Amino acid sequence: MSITVEAHPAARQAREAATAAAVTAGVTVIEEADREKLRDIESLLISIWGMSSHGAPIPFDILRSISHAGCNISAAYLPDGTLCGAAVAIVTPGDAASYSLIAGVAPGIADKGVGFALKQHQRAWSLDRGIETMTWTFDPLVSRNARFNLSKLGAHVDEYIRNFYGLMDDDINANDESDRLVAVWPLASETSIDCSEGLARDVDLPSSSRVLTYGPDGEAQLLEADGTLWCRAPQDIVALRAADPGQAARWRSTMRESFETAFDAGYQATGVTRTGWYRLTRPSEQH
Structure with missing residues (x-):
């Protein structure tokens, strides 16, 4: 039995933005369901994350089941037909939310806009189904x-x-603890619409601030300026895990404390500077 869904009013804008993002990235992004192409996606995800004791990041049989269930597998292809990126999302029928399991781009083209095109395709796919x-x-x-x-x-x-x-032993995470932030993307918000059209929510570190804590490298890690908190992440955690696992672990503990304390106080992270500082504000103070 088919389920009739009603597209969100912002669906048309999302489709147009997704098309524009794909053109800019020089790729074609489609909803992929072909069985053999799903095997290619499994291989691509392995090339990005590497194998772990559990196998591929998302094995072919799981991809096949996700596709069969009517959930989203977005795939990006170069003009010559080469698969260069993929994103996978699931949704519970009747819910107004989707959950993105994984998204990745082939090594060497991370700055071409392929990841952005994939996420905009997911956004359009979701809004077409009334998912907000x-x-x-x-x-x-x-x-x-x-x-x-x-x-x-x-x-x-x-x-x-x-x-x-738990502990992750793939090539990127290198046996580090797997603390995670939970991203919430309101697909039809004014901010998301602006971002979909290339108007990134850029933020800059204030010129004057008060240091609250220092990072494992001895530099300021948490700042406060006019009621806004600024929390710094390491410049390249993947390289740091390989070079100095002890310091990488100390960064994990430092940021864990900074975020948990800020969230308990009612802050939320709403942007990140180009130099790796998270901006945390209270919703009532955002503008």
């Missing part, structure tokens, strides 16, 4: 991803979960 919100988790120590999620897409964060997956 998408959530996912990400590592708070990876400032590049944080800026993409909060400043480029328009998501926000007010929840920190300790060791979400």
Whole structure:
């Protein structure tokens, strides 16, 4: 039995923005359901994250089941047909929310806008089905991803979960604890619409602030300025895990304390500077 869904009023704008993002990135993004192409997506995800003791990040059989269930698998292809990115999201029928399980882009093209095009495709796919919100988790120590999620897409964060997956032994996480921030992306908000059209929510560190805590490297890590908090992530946590696992672990503890304290006090993260500082504000004070 088919279920009739009504598109959100913002669906048309989302489709147009997704098309524009794909053109800018030089890719074609589609909803992928072909069985053999799903095997290619499994291989791509392995090439990005590597294998762990559990196998592929999302095995082919799970991808196949997700597709069969009517959930979203977005795939980006270069003009020659090469798969270069993929994103996977699930949704419970009747809910007004979707959950993004994974999104990744092939090594070497991370700055081409393919990831942005994939997320805009997911946004359009969701709004076409009346789904207004998408959530996912990400590592708070990876400032590049944080800026993409909060400043480029328009998501926000007010929840920190300790060791979400347990210890992770893939190539990127390198046996670190898997603390995660929970991104909430209101797909039809004014901010998300602006971001979808290339108007990123850029934020800059204030010229004057008060240091609250210092990071493991001895530099300021948490600042306060006019009621806004600024929390710094390490510049390259993946390299740091490989070079100095002890300091990487200290960064984990430092940021865990900073975020949990701020969220308990009613703050939420609403943007990230190009240099890796999260902006945390109270919703009543945002403008």
